[in-house]
Amino acid sequence: MQLTTLIGKQVLTPAGEKLGYVLAVNPTRDVKGIACFLCADEDEEEFYLPARNVISYSDALIANRSRICSPAGIPCPLGKTVFSHTGGFLGTLGELLVGDNADPLFIVHSDGAKLTFPLSRVALGDALIVYPEGRRKPAPAKSAPKKKPAPKPEVQMETVAVEEEPAPAEPAPAPAPRVFRREDALNRVNLLGKKLKKTVYDENGYPIAEAGERITETIVARARRSNRLLQLTVNTLTNVM
Numbered sequence: 332m333q334l335t336t337l338i339g340k341q342v343l344t345p346a347g348e349k350l351g352y353v354l355a356v357n358p359t360r361d362v363k364g365i366a367c368f369l370c371a372d373e374d375e376e377e378f379y380l381p382a383r384n385v386i387s388y389s390d391a392l393i394a395n396r397s398r399i400c401s402p403a404g405i406p407c408p409l410g411k412t413v414f415s416h417t418g419g420f421l422g423t424l425g426e427l428l429v430g431d432n433a434d435p436l437f438i439v440h441s442d443g444a445k446l447t448f449p450l451s452r453v454a455l456g457d458a459l460i461v462y463p464e465g466r467r468k469p470a471p472a473k474s475a476p477k478k479k480p481a482p483k484p485e486v487q488m489e490t491v492a493v494e495e496e497p498a499p500a501e502p503a504p505a506p507a508p509r510v511f512r513r514e515d516a517l518n519r520v521n522l523l524g525k526k527l528k529k530t531v532y533d534e535n536g537y538p539i540a541e542a543g544e545r546i547t548e549t550i551v552a553r554a555r556r557s558n559r560l561l562q563l564t565v566n567t568l569t570n571v572m
């Protein structure tokens with residue numbers, strides 16, 4: 332049976348109802364028969380029809396409505412590139428003959444000529460590789476056997492000495508509350524809002540407040556921390572609010 336003669340044929344039910352037409356033919360994995368047909372219905376939606384459901388291969392394929400969700404066999408090899416075992420280009424696969432109790436034959440179209448090769452000389456893949464007569468083609472790669480997981484080593488229980496947790500450290504004593512002094516309140520009230528005549532610096536030479544700046548609570552606090560409250564006060568005595 333030639334695969335190309337099946338492509339394009341209509342697919343009908345035994346009652347004559349049209350199911351679609353054949354787009355491609357997938358051979359079985361041993362390439363000695365047909366596994367399924369890729370078809371399209373009237374809405375051009377593709378579906379797979381198993382070959383076992385085909386009743387007749389006459390002018391149209393007569394089959395029941397059974398479909399399969401995924402393809403069976405191997406993808407249709409028609410049109411694939413063909414190379415020699417040394418990498419030389421031979422042509423493209425134009426025909427594949429399967430069934431009829433005969434060995435499958437690959438017919439390669441090469442520059443207007445047709446080259447015929449038996450299955451024993453052809454290796455299938457993304458492309459077809461043809462080997463010389465009498466030379467055995469490589470066997471398909473087998474998946475490596477799964478390794479059994481190594482048995483888990485027995486866990487020996489060891490006695491572990493438990494260290495005693497150290498006693499919690501005593502909390503640090505709370506800082507003594509700041510003693511509110513009346514003179515501090517007077518200084519803060521008397522200085523707030525006044526304008527400085529000269530810049531006041533801390534012990535490192537950094538300005539606490541610039542000349543012409545009005546005194547705020549932040550400046551008072553900064554001067555108190557640097558022990559420059561007196562200088563701050565003196566530099567405001569001659570200023571007018």
